Amino acid sequence: MKRMLLLSWFGILFFTLTSANGQETSNFPVRGFCISAPSTERVEPFIQFVHDILAPARVNTLVLRVDYNYAYTSHPELRNESTLTYSQVKSIVQACRQEGIRIIPQINLLGHQSWHSSSEKLLEVYPQFDETPEVAFPEHYVWPNADGLYCKSYCPLHPEVHAVVFDLVDEILDVFEADAFHAGMDEVFYLGEEQCPRCNGMDPAELFAGEVRRIDQHLSGLGKELWIWGDRLIDGKLTGLGMWEASMNNTARAIDLIPKDVIICDWHYEQAVPTAAYFASKGLRVITCPWREPTVAESQVQMTQSFREQSPEIMKDRFLGMMQTVWGGVEGFYAEMQNDKPRTDDQGRSDVLTFRTLQKIW
Numbered sequence: 111m112k113r114m115l116l117l118s119w120f121g122i123l124f125f126t127l128t129s130a131n132g133q134e135t136s137n138f139p140v141r142g143f144c145i146s147a148p149s150t151e152r153v154e155p156f157i158q159f160v161h162d163i164l165a166p167a168r169v170n171t172l173v174l175r176v177d178y179n180y181a182y183t184s185h186p187e188l189r190n191e192s193t194l195t196y197s198q199v200k201s202i203v204q205a206c207r208q209e210g211i212r213i214i215p216q217i218n219l220l221g222h223q224s225w226h227s228s229s230e231k232l233l234e235v236y237p238q239f240d241e242t243p244e245v246a247f248p249e250h251y252v253w254p255n256a257d258g259l260y261c262k263s264y265c266p267l268h269p270e271v272h273a274v275v276f277d278l279v280d281e282i283l284d285v286f287e288a289d290a291f292h293a294g295m296d297e298v299f300y301l302g303e304e305q306c307p308r309c310n311g312m313d314p315a316e317l318f319a320g321e322v323r324r325i326d327q328h329l330s331g332l333g334k335e336l337w338i339w340g341d342r343l344i345d346g347k348l349t350g351l352g353m354w355e356a357s358m359n360n361t362a363r364a365i366d367l368i369p370k371d372v373i374i375c376d377w378h379y380e381q382a383v384p385t386a387a388y389f390a391s392k393g394l395r396v397i398t399c400p401w402r403e404p405t406v407a408e409s410q411v412q413m414t415q416s417f418r419e420q421s422p423e424i425m426k427d428r429f430l431g432m433m434q435t436v437w438g439g440v441e442g443f444y445a446e447m448q449n450d451k452p453r454t455d456d457q458g459r460s461d462v463l464t465f466r467t468l469q470k471i472w
């Protein structure tokens with residue numbers, strides 16, 4: 111026991127760094143930030159943001175939500191109306207390389223194929239991929255609604271869907287010169303639906319895991335890593351976490367059915383829920399993700415630190431670190447970063463204050 115104590119003391123001595131302001135900081139392999147890719151008009155300020163905000167905060171990983179905001183040449187029909195160009199992406203890549211920041215582009219696969227009353231590009235152009243073709247978009251979207259419509263999903267068993275989405279994945283990896291791809295896959299509510307002739311009656315956990323395996327296999331073949339959100343792999347009822355940050359639609363058993371090389375982004379915004387330990391104990395590498403509650407982020411850093419220090423050798427390196435997720439645009443975030451007293455919402459929350467907390471301690 112004493113030896114263990116000594117070892118962990120050495121661990122603390124040798125593996126903690128000190129930040130510029132003299133506070134002890136972590137040795138997390140991942141200090142990440144996740145935000146939407148900028149619009150084509152806002153690339154210059156975004157590059158400034160990388161240099162002025164991300165780099166000084168020691169961010170080393172940037173998950174960029176790109177989706178259909180790129181001028182795809184493999185499927186021009188899937189471009190949003192206005193998109194990032196090839197050369198604009200290259201300028202972002204260049205800025206990140208200069209700062210030692212790894213970029214991981216994201217396209218939402220499986221779920222999040224619509225928002226409120228409109229389809230994203232994939233289902234707009236290829237409505238045959240829709241898992242729930244009988245669910246019509248309401249004129250005025252409200253939640254909850256009779257159809258349980260949050261976001262549409264594509265059908266993971268449609269024989270043609272992967273040929274299309276993998277073209278986009280390949281192209282985005284290529285232009286971003288990335289070694290990993292984030293496939294989203296959070297909050298997938300429509301899965302194995304009765305109205306789908308292929309998925310009807312199938313086990314949602316099998317369907318979810320099957321889709322993860324398929325994407326992972328494609329990426330492994332290219333020597334690339336797959337990142338996903340973790341919520342579908344946690345049982346929402348047993349944990350009390352509910353239907354958003356965990357699963358109430360029978361997908362949780364997929365945790366035992368997916369490949370161990372998939373990286374899990376484990377988001378919890380209200381409390382520092384210790385589910386990272388659950389993922390790591392299943393052999394999966396995991397990144398803990400806060401959003402806009404500084405105190406939650408602080409607890410998550412301490413928890414991650416503690417998991418890394420207190421776990422057996424084989425397990426501790428699975429706790430890769432932290433990634434803040436920001437769900438507003440970069441423009442607002444950047445502007446608020448200039449304020450000494452950034453705006454908070456009516457519950458006192460602020461993604462900017464959370465970022466400032468993280469940059470001091472991670």
Ligand SMILES: [Zn+2]
Binds near residue numbers: 264265266306
């Ligand atoms: Zn289906």
